[in-house]
Amino acid sequence: MKTVIRIENISKDYRLGEVGTGTISRDINAWLAKIRGKENPNLKINEKTKFFLSGEIHKALDNVSFDVQEGDVLGIIGKNGAGKSTMLKILSRVTTPTEGTFKVKGRIASLLEVGTGFHPELTGRDNIFLNGAILGMRKQEIKSKFDEILEFSGVEKFIDTPVKRYSSGMYVRLAFAVAAHLEPEILIIDEVLAVGDIAFQNKCMGKMSEVSKQGRTVLFVSHNMAAVQRLCKTGILLEDGKIKYSGETTKVIEEYFKSSFASRAVFDISLPENTQDMEGFAYRLQIEDLDGNPISTIPVGKKWQVRIYFRMNKRTSHFIIGIGISNTMDVNFRTTWSSPMEIEKGEYEVVFRDTNILMSAGEYKILIGLTSFQRSIQYAENIAVLRISEIDEINDERILRISGNGLVLNPMEMELIKK
Amino acid sequence: MENNYEEWTLVVKPNTKWFELHLSDLWRYRDLIMLFVKRDFVSVYKQTILGPLWYIIQPILTAITYSIIFGSMAQLSTAGLPKLLFYLSGITMWNYFSECLNKTSNTFIQNAHIFGKVYFPRLTVPVAIIISNLFTFLFQFSLFLTILLFYYFTRTDIHPNKFMFLLPVLLLIMAGIGLGLGIIISSLTTKYRDLRFLIAFGVQLLMFATPVIYPLSSMLGKKKLLLLANPITSLVETFRMGFTGVGGDDFKWGYLGYSFSFMVIVLILGVILFNKVEKSFMDTV
Incomplete structure (x- = not known):
């Protein structure tokens, strides 16, 4: 097993309230001090009034470390505000950590939201290329997968229509199709399953498990516990910016429910x-x-x-x-x-x-x-x-646990008659 | 587990060095740049009747307006050139610069929604803007050429000369300055939004400090020096001289050298600053 992602003591601080010290001149002072290798003069003021300012920094992530092995499908779960999104933002290089390092082997691609960079005026075809390139594909690569992408999306008829005329379902399907055909060594996915109809959701799930079967590494962040359970082998439970539990998915999910809802029974x-x-x-x-x-x-x-x-x-x-x-x-x-x-x-x-x-x-x-x-x-x-x-808690293949399959999940009795 | 540093393809740390610019990333994403160019160019005239013709209508109407206001009413010198040709030569060049500057200076704010979701070298966006503006320039330049040819055959005082082959160099310097200043401003606007307002009329004011509506030769002494301190001045003047033959007395290679050095400096400053900001701008924007 090869370690493909190593997170070492990552912290991310956010300053609450106004960003910056407020004035350009103080910022310039701070900056000059930094260049000369001195301490930030504004920080010194803060030190003295630490008590007063202590509430101003929010640690979205607090000294988090973990490794991800090649071929792992890792679920990251936690309540809102636990630090999941911040973790993903750091992993997908949208922002940098305040402290700590993270190291990656291989190409990393993230699907923080499908359809990023879609331009409403451009046709579906143009957007496939644009979106693919934003996600890190070369033009040649997209060309060779174009037919596959088109077929997966199921919007063949409208491919030369500007996407602003698409229904939201078509839009999402096209966007996910592009993303699903991206072939990075490491794929980061956030809540994409919340979109589309059941058939399409199942298609996405299928594609994702296919991706993981090919030995690629997937990091999956979701509130959909059923999806996490089905897809992920291991998981991490974040709480208040720290790792509360990590290990086998079922255990992690159990911990999640224990910590989330214990009080309201x-x-x-x-x-x-x-x-x-x-x-x-x-x-x-x-x-x-x-x-x-x-x-x-x-x-x-x-x-x-x-x-x-x-x-x-x-x-x-x-x-x-x-x-x-x-x-x-x-x-x-x-x-x-x-x-x-x-x-x-x-x-x-x-x-x-x-x-x-x-x-x-x-x-x-x-x-x-x-x-x-x-x-x-x-x-x-x-x-x-x-x-x-x-x-x-039941092991019955006939029972679908995705919401939308009706209010009652009991399977009907079925009889197959051969003629 | 072996912890060999070289094995990692990417190491992200909170503090990177000033000169870790990852410019090779930009090359890797060249397809994206071209797709951005296409997007910028195509999306502008979608659902318009005249389409790309708008790129020509705008400068010609501006040139006519200037001819009336500055030429006929204010009686400003046009160095002996037909008014339309004179103003058009200035506008064509100036438009390229101001468009580059205006559009690149919005990079972070306008693309926050994309930048917040996916990583790709942020510099692709302003670079694509510079390139797509080049296409706009070509439209406007061909308009200028048409007008130039018309006057060339109907008059005797138009003397295109070998300096016109400097055009690619002029464009390069202009693009460089536009890009450099643009990304400096866009980096700063993530924190200080004030600059956006400043840039909007700042660019307009700068036009009056550039020989667009008057020739450099009409200025003397200190005023002339002040104009020459503006790195765009020599670019506009050289362009005009190369295609029409006026203003040769004021041409010095040194002026172009000054503009070039200016470009190199703002470009380096810009790229470093941009690089610094792109890492954490999502937290401040």
Whole structure:
């Protein structure tokens, strides 16, 4: 195994607020001092008032080191602001680190955003060449791959039309096609999978795993955990500019979810001031696994349950408690309620356990309702968020975990009949 | 693992030396330069009826305006040349310089969206601008030649001479100064936006300190020295002398040498500064 990228103690500082010292003359002073090998006079002022200025520097990356081996597909994940983008910017040479070095073997190309440098007035054909050249290809190279690129993009008919007339989907497809046919030793990809329809996304994923199978090195930054899991062998979890965890992808993703959402599995339900007047009320809802441990994010396929804590202030007959789950588009997904019962005054917990329905990844809203003889005792919407993540705990090839495959992921029973 | 320095194809450190310019990168990306040229040139006249004709209409209208205002109303000398020819000779040269300077001085700000995404030698952009302006120049130059030929055959006082073969040299120096100053300004504008406003009318003012609307021969003493301190002066004058034969008394090789030295200095300064800024400009722009 050959090391193709070596990151050594890289830090990147950003100054918050105004850039520069504010005036040209102070900048010139600082610059002259630097040339003469002296300390920056403005910095000295800062030293004295360190306390006052300490908040002005933001360390987007803080002493990060890692190696990437040839042929690795490395996923870089982390919350917003963890330093992923800064890392990528440094790797793709858009900006330089404040401290530390990074070394590369071979040609490095980045796809921080597809379609960089597309000119709206130029035709698709011209843009293929322009974009390819911006990404570092020679004209000859692009020419030899032109047909392939065209076919991959699927916009053959419009190739001599200015790209400003393209639909956004066509635009992205063409752009990705160019990028996908770039053949660098090291490829950096950031969130390109967020675009296009499912068919095209799958095509992109296929192309990317193909690239990695050819022994080239890929660095992949994404929020799409399913994609990271499928593509990457190893991963790095960044948090506050530092490497929090690095290792096998599954472990890294596990760490990511642990650190991201640990706190939100228990939701308190807001109540009117005088709860004594209510016949009864639910005051807390918890999303948990079947052992009763709160979990905020449920991997697709993992069994889960919702526990509701409620109090009855008096004996109630024909009591029903129910929950409803709807998605973020306000499509009501499921409603479940208890059979009518006689209930005594007191403290209760009720558990709604998931059946075998595989909900697709995403966020869902939970509402609850308490009734007696169809008279509402309590009704509250949006009291909790149920998060289903793309990461699967099931091993069933028939189940597609990309969002957009429908709300329910359970495969249908299928029968093949030979005639 | 062997840590042989030579093995790495690229080593990025926060502080690079002043003269690590990576100019060979520029050569590697020559296809990109040509594609940028095509883009700059083609995209300007897309969806216009007259297309590249606009490149000719602009100088001819300017020359006519100058003929009326400076020639007829202000009665400025045209060194005995027909007004249209005189102004056109100045405008053709001046346009090339001012376009180079104006456009290259916007390099970083205008291309921030691309520069922020992908690495390629940033110098490709201003170099492409210089080249695409050369095509614009050729259009305008052929207009000038047409007018020149017309007067050459209808009058007797137009004397094109061997100095016109200096044109490539003049263009080279002009391009060099335009590029050098342009990238210095573009490097500084990433931090100090003020310069953008300054450059817009600065270039216009500079035109009046260049013998575009008057011949150098009409200036005397200190004024003449001041004009000669402007490195563009000798370029415009030599151009005019080579194609029309006027102003030969004021020609000295030394003046051209001065312009050339000026070009070398601003170019070196510019490239160094540009190189310094391109590394971190994304953080300041």
